[in-house]
Amino acid sequence: MAGCGAALALALAGGADTVAADDGDGPKPIGPLLEVVAEENWGRWGEDDELGAINLLGSEEMFAGLNAATKRGRKRVERFTLQTPITGDAFDAFFPDQFETAPSFPTKDTGDPLFPGRTPARRNNVADAGDDDGVPPLSTANGILFADDRFETSFYLQGTTHYDALGHAWYDGQLYNGFDAATTRTRREFDIEVEGVTETFGLGKNDIANVADSGVAGRGVLLDVGRYRVDEAPYRLDLGEAITLEDLKATAEAQDVRLRKRDILLIRTGAIEFARDPNAEWAPLDEPGLTYSDDLVRWFRDMEFPVVGADNLGIERAAQEVTEDDLDEGREDLAGTYSFPLHGALIRNLGVTINEILDLTDLAAQCAADGVYEFLYTAGPLNVEQGAGTPVNPVVLKATGGDGPEEPGRGATEGRGRNSE
Numbered sequence: 314m315a316g317c318g319a320a321l322a323l324a325l326a327g328g329a330d331t332v333a334a335d336d337g338d339g340p341k342p343i344g345p346l347l348e349v350v351a352e353e354n355w356g357r358w359g360e361d362d363e364l365g366a367i368n369l370l371g372s373e374e375m376f377a378g379l380n381a382a383t384k385r386g387r388k389r390v391e392r393f394t395l396q397t398p399i400t401g402d403a404f405d406a407f408f409p410d411q412f413e414t415a416p417s418f419p420t421k422d423t424g425d426p427l428f429p430g431r432t433p434a435r436r437n438n439v440a441d442a443g444d445d446d447g448v449p450p451l452s453t454a455n456g457i458l459f460a461d462d463r464f465e466t467s468f469y470l471q472g473t474t475h476y477d478a479l480g481h482a483w484y485d486g487q488l489y490n491g492f493d494a495a496t497t498r499t500r501r502e503f504d505i506e507v508e509g510v511t512e513t514f515g516l517g518k519n520d521i522a523n524v525a526d527s528g529v530a531g532r533g534v535l536l537d538v539g540r541y542r543v544d545e546a547p548y549r550l551d552l553g554e555a556i557t558l559e560d561l562k563a564t565a566e567a568q569d570v571r572l573r574k575r576d577i578l579l580i581r582t583g584a585i586e587f588a589r590d591p592n593a594e595w596a597p598l599d600e601p602g603l604t605y606s607d608d609l610v611r612w613f614r615d616m617e618f619p620v621v622g623a624d625n626l627g628i629e630r631a632a633q634e635v636t637e638d639d640l641d642e643g644r645e646d647l648a649g650t651y652s653f654p655l656h657g658a659l660i661r662n663l664g665v666t667i668n669e670i671l672d673l674t675d676l677a678a679q680c681a682a683d684g685v686y687e688f689l690y691t692a693g694p695l696n697v698e699q700g701a702g703t704p705v706n707p708v709v710l711k712a713t714g715g716d717g718p719e720e721p722g723r724g725a726t727e728g729r730g731r732n733s734e
Contacts, residue, residue: 341649343484346635347658349644350610354664355490362490363523365479365664366619369575370531377532377573378689385685385712393676395622396474396706397585400425403433404588404595426588426670427472428626429597434468470521471702476694477667480519481701482656489664492518501699515699524666525696525703529620533690533709534576536564537677539583548677549583550601552594555630556582558609570686577620577690581673584625603629605654606639614663620690621659622668622707629655668692668705676709683713 344351358368382390402424425433440451440461451459471477479489486494499517503510538556540548541564550556561580565572572578582601587593602625603609613621621628632652637645659665680686688711695703 349607363519369619374531374575381687382689382710389714391713393709395671397672401435403427431469431472435466437465438462474670475702477702478521480516482660521700521703522698525694529692531577535579535686537581547586549587552599554601555604568686575617578618580623598631600625604633607641610658620666624671624673
């Protein structure tokens with residue numbers, strides 16, 4: 314499967330981590346495995362559709378999110394943001410052959426979790442009120458001065474909390490809704506040169522601008538699998554652990570939360586807490602995550618989840634061993650090793666938008682404290698034309714505190730999230 318560029322390129326180059334282990338025959342072709350949900354949403358919203366399952370988020374779905382946020386009254390609403398910070402540092406995401414000498418890595422509590430091969434984004438001032446060695450501030454005639462800045466290093470659009478575009482992952486030469494994979498290399502020419510750039514290439518179909526133009530709002534549900542399966546803080550799964558459909562259903566039951574069709578599903582593994590632990594090894598291509606089964610992808614199809622997010626780098630395990638038990642009768646010969654099969658099933662076949670590298674720490678702690686795991690989830694990703702992904706800072710509004718509504722029927726929200734009284 315193409316589309317997971319950094320990881321797959323790393324594997325092909327023989328990097329320190331591999332995306333898929335060789336079981337003797339090598340990773341199997343992805344197409345036959347994913348026939349169980351192949352192309353079922355193609356054409357559902359028209360032959361020209363590039364938005365996918367987010368089309369399902371209509372008035373009723375947004376209203377369900379509003380109800381979840383306000384169900385305990387106007388003084389019991391808290392606000393949470395889910396983006397990891399852009400610090401300019403990174404966890405151990407480099408490889409020594411990229412540098413003459415291997416870099417010295419920062420402490421984990423200050424770094425950003427990045428897919429191997431991507432580098433951290435670093436900004437710098439272009440105007441400030443610094444000393445003689447600084448840069449002059451922008452100024453106006455009446456004395457108002459301004460600081461200004463820009464990114465000085467490459468800013469990977471999927472190098473922080475982000476959405477994957479529907480053109481990000483594909484196989485067998487076709488993107489979501491049947492568009493030709495060749496459209497991922499669509500030329501754009503500019504009449505005016507900017508820093509030597511007059512030509513770029515990007516997604517001509519299924520780019521991230523479609524989601525940005527739409528925005529996302531609906532009833533979100535957190536499934537805290539880390540807390541469900543681990544008894545002690547920080548409630549995180551170990552490297553390499555798999556999350557199955559049975560785990561998701563059992564977590565929902567333990568949390569006493571009912572999943573509904575067209576919910577926005579967030580999954581906490583504890584990967585962010587693991588990565589930030591200076592005493593824990595961090596292996597980005599061995600993070601815990603979802604694993605494939607025929608039943609799991611059919612469940613996603615039947616539940617019509619428009620967006621699925623998680624606190625790890627890829628939602629799913631990078632390399633997965635699909636066993637005969639994961640497959641329907643008559644498909645046992647498809648058992649074997651696969652790379653990112655759920656990216657193909659969800660993005661390419663079902664048109665589901667994926668939200669990766671979420672910081673769910675504070676939200677999960679509050680959900681565990683008050684037993685409320687549903688909320689209003691909203692997001693407006695950066696509108697980057699032709700982008701294969703883009704940073705996003707989802708904002709969650711959640712009812713908190715107490716066992717019931719404080720003032721039934723009052724819908725206004727006065728809470729200030731982490732800053733509320």
